[in-house]
Each structure stands twice: as C-alpha cells, then as structure tokens.
Amino acid sequence: MKFVKRNPLLALVNDFLIDSPLPANITYFWNTGSLLGVILVIQILTGVILAMHYTPNTLYAFASVEHIMRDVNYGWLLRYLHANGASFFFIVVYLHIGRGLYFGSYRPPRLILWIVGVFIYIAMMATAFLGYVLPWGQMSFWGATVITNFFSVIPWLGQDIIHFLWGGFSVDHPTLNRFFSFHYLLPFILAALVIIHLLGLHQNGSTNPLSVRGDYLRFHPYFISKDLVGFVWLFIFLAILVFFMPNYLGHPDNYIPANPLVTPHHIVPEWYFLPFYAILRAIPNKTLGVIAMFGSLLILLALPWFTRLRLSGNTPMMKVLFWIFVANFFILMWLGGEPIHSPYTEISQVCTFIYFAYFVVLMIMG
Structure with a gap:
C-alpha cells in the first residue's frame, strides 16, 4: 500500500478509485x-x-x-x-x-x-x-x-x-x-x-x-x-x-x-434533440427561434451565478416544480416530432414558456 501511494500514477488511481471519500x-x-x-x-x-x-x-x-x-x-x-x-x-x-x-x-x-x-x-x-x-x-x-x-x-x-x-x-x-x-x-x-x-x-x-x-x-x-x-x-x-x-x-x-x-415529408432530428427542436419551432421568427433553442441550453450555465445560497435541501414546492419541469420536457419531446400546425404550435409555445420559467424560478429562489 505504501508503494501505491509513493508512485505518482498509482497514487492518483488510489485517490480516485479506492480512498476517495463519498x-x-x-x-x-x-x-x-x-x-x-x-x-x-x-x-x-x-x-x-x-x-x-x-x-x-x-x-x-x-x-x-x-x-x-x-x-x-x-x-x-x-x-x-x-x-x-x-x-x-x-x-x-x-x-x-x-x-x-x-x-x-x-x-x-x-x-x-x-x-x-x-x-x-x-x-x-x-x-x-x-x-x-x-x-x-x-x-x-x-x-x-x-x-x-x-x-x-x-x-x-x-x-x-x-x-x-x-x-x-x-x-x-x-x-x-x-x-x-x-x-x-x-x-x-x-x-x-x-x-x-x-x-x-x-x-x-x-x-x-x-x-x-x-x-x-x-x-x-x-x-x-x-x-x-x-x-x-x-x-x-x-x-x-x-x-x-x-x-x-x-x-x-x-x-x-x-x-x-x-425532401422528406417531415424532417425530424433524433429523439434526444426533439425538446429543443420543439422550442425552435414554437417561435415563428427564425432568429428568435434559434436564440431560444440555444438559450435553452446556455441557461444551464447561468444557474450557478444566480443561485448563491447554500440550501440544506429541496423545499416541497421546488420538488413539485421540478416534476412539472420533467413532465413539460417529455411533452416538448413529443411535440418536436409532430407537424408544425395547430394545436401543436400553441402547445409548444406554452411548454417553452414553462421550460424557461422553471430556470427563472430557480434563479430567483436560489
């Protein structure tokens, strides 16, 4: 064991895979x-x-x-x-x-x-x-x-x-x-x-x-x-x-x-891109749609800067909001594979608002 800790490479492996406290x-x-x-x-x-x-x-x-x-x-x-x-x-x-x-x-x-x-x-x-x-x-x-x-x-x-x-x-x-x-x-x-x-x-x-x-x-x-x-x-x-x-x-x-x-009748990306594709299509303006789509990813980067409080745990209200967010994410995934017409467009717009609103609430409530 002493040899493992003296060797630089083995010591690194030991720190990560053996003695690392969790x-x-x-x-x-x-x-x-x-x-x-x-x-x-x-x-x-x-x-x-x-x-x-x-x-x-x-x-x-x-x-x-x-x-x-x-x-x-x-x-x-x-x-x-x-x-x-x-x-x-x-x-x-x-x-x-x-x-x-x-x-x-x-x-x-x-x-x-x-x-x-x-x-x-x-x-x-x-x-x-x-x-x-x-x-x-x-x-x-x-x-x-x-x-x-x-x-x-x-x-x-x-x-x-x-x-x-x-x-x-x-x-x-x-x-x-x-x-x-x-x-x-x-x-x-x-x-x-x-x-x-x-x-x-x-x-x-x-x-x-x-x-x-x-x-x-x-x-x-x-x-x-x-x-x-x-x-x-x-x-x-x-x-x-x-x-x-x-x-x-x-x-x-x-x-x-x-x-x-x-041209295929209905162009859709792979399933894991569908929620963001739905956000893109929810906004009629191409420029705003692309901004919203990339913003839906980049907003994750903003979370640590706006949530500075060290909370001891999740409040019941935040847990409920999280599961609403998860359900909304799956609905966006379904909408991303549907045609671009009513009522899917209107539902996509509502779900896009809920998606961004969740992160705004996280930032406000810390």
Missing part, C-alpha cells in the same frame, strides 16, 4: 456519472473500429455503412452498439442533469464542476449531430441542411460560417468530409473535458440527497460494488435494444440514400 447516503442516481464513463468508452472504441471501414464520400458513404452491416465481421453489432449507445448516452445524461437540478448540484462551491458538465453536454450534442449525418441517408442529408442553416441568423458572419461548414455552396462531399473529421475529433475533446470534470468533482466532493455533511465511506469496495450493479443493468438494457430492437430509436427514412431532389 457520502454514505447517496442513492443509485449518483451512479449515472460512472455509467456515462462506461458508455463513453464503448462509443470511442466502437467508433474507432467503424471509422476503419467507413468512406467519407457522398458517392460511397451509404454503401460503406451497408458494407459494415453485411460484410464486416460483427460489423452489424458494432454499428448497432454505436448508434444505440448514443441514445443511452443521452438517456443517462438526462438522468444525470435531472439529479443535479433536483438536488442543487450547481450551487457553490461546485460552479466549475457544473459549467464543465454543461460544456460536456453541448459537446455531446455536437458529436451526436455530426455522427447522424455520416450514414448519408435522407434524414442525414436534410438534417445537415436544416441545422447548418441556423448559422444564417448570425449578423455579417452567418453565411461565411455556413459556407465554411459546407465547404462550398451546398451540403455535399466536402461537408461530409468535414463532419467526419469533427465527429472523430470531438469525442477525444469530450474525454478531456470529462477528466477536468472528474478533477473538479474530486476537489469539491459529491453532494448527497440531504445536502448536509454526514458520514463518509471509501469508494472501494462500497461504491464500486454499487456501480457494478448499474453496469449490469446498463448492459442488459443495451443488449435488449441492440439484439431485439436495434432500429427502434432511429428513423426509417435514414435507410433511404440521400437525395437532394426529394
């Missing part, structure tokens, strides 16, 4: 961080192997994905693990963020920890969007066209940014090449942000359901065994989806090769 009363909702780490490793490993067989060319991209599925040994397994792993990444990260909001993990002294976590979330969304374009199906092409056009609302520089992303004057071969490069690069930036996030967590420690100081236990063996239970359930649910319902969370139009001359 509150004795934390629940399984605190397992989400370790689950996200496991999913990130799965995504990077499967992504690197898939990249060995993928061709970032508009003429061959769709065929190369089919080649992976049909000809590469266990290529179907790698692709389904990667695609459904992205969905599980967002399922667990929404649980992680929800737990942070419910128990006030954004409050001081965890300001840096929360801010880095929000940047991780934004980097995740960018990575997922870039990856969705790579199969070069109908939804991939038209999703890239719609999303990149959002930058046109930026004064003076908007069109130049779009042309840089496209590599020309439309979504084409240079666009796919650039998106593939960014999609390959961002996960490693994401991993670096995760390390910074863990350092911040180690410095300030974890919160607990009561938000008060109490008994602490070593990470090993008490919490490693608890994390292992979460890993088993993660692999069970992921296996069910991969082996029995691999396309359940995807869109059937993405199995049609991209065709710039045929």
